[in-house]
Amino acid sequence: MVFETADGDQVLKNLEKIEPDIILLDILLPTVNGFEVLEKIRSDKNSKIRQTPVIVLSNLGQDEDIKKAISLGANDYLIKAHFTIEEIVGKIKNRLGL
Numbered sequence: 001m002v003f004e005t006a007d008g009d010q011v012l013k014n015l016e017k018i019e020p021d022i023i024l025l026d027i028l029l030p031t032v033n034g035f036e037v038l039e040k041i042r043s044d045k046n047s048k049i050r051q052t053p054v055i056v057l058s059n060l061g062q063d064e065d066i067k068k069a070i071s072l073g074a075n076d077y078l079i080k081a082h083f084t085i086e087e088i089v090g091k092i093k094n095r096l097g098l
Helices: 008-015 034-042 063-071 085-096
Strands: 023-025 054-058 076-079
Touching (some): 008 034, 023 034, 034 054, 034 063, 054 085, 076 085
Parallel strands (some): 023 054, 054 076
């Protein structure tokens, strides 16, 4: 099942109700940015949420952004323009062990 949310605050509200197998997270989100969402995921009281793999999928490709996301606990950082949909799906399947 896939849940889509276009705003960081809604991501956090959804995580109170669902425990996803993986999270694809953009950095540029309204209300709460992706870095803040990632930080809250990694400090969540629910260990299942804390341990959920997070792949950042963004067009922000500066080293500073990548390092920040990884230091906050992202499992991978993909620059949208550098990957095809098939490659992204492959990375998701690999992360999920499929």
